[in-house]
Amino acid sequence: MxxxxxxxxxxxxxxxxxxxxxxxxxxxxxxxxxxxxxLLIRNMNSRLRRLPDQFPQQTGPTDPTRADAAVVDPTDGTGGRDSSTPAPNGHQQHRNG
Structure with a gap:
């Protein structure tokens, strides 16, 4: 039992x-x-810290065979920005350090 x-x-x-x-x-x-x-997060943070605050202005591709080709700005020099809301530049952006 x-x-x-x-x-x-x-x-x-x-x-x-x-x-x-x-x-x-x-x-x-x-x-x-x-x-x-x-390790991946540390690597990404170190790569982001090495980036410049502001990138140089990119220009369109130019044709090297035409010396008289003029570059026309379609935004009439305004850069396509709305002047009422200015975008932050490199000095106004704050980074986590």
Missing amino acids: LTAAQVLAENNFGDTRTGGLAGPMGLFLILLLATATI
Whole structure:
């Protein structure tokens, strides 16, 4: 006859030693992914810090065969900006440092 303590103490979960590597392997993968994420974030931050505050004005492609070709500004010198809302320049932008 089985007592209540023997029934509760009986192992009904099968062989528990086969999955013994799942916990350490999961921890290893989580630590590996966290390390890779930290290294990627550091790399991106260092690349962003090396960027200039303002990029030089880009000009369109010119045809080297035509010496008399004139560049026409379609915005009539206004640069396409609305003068009522000035865009921040490099000195007005604040960076996290």
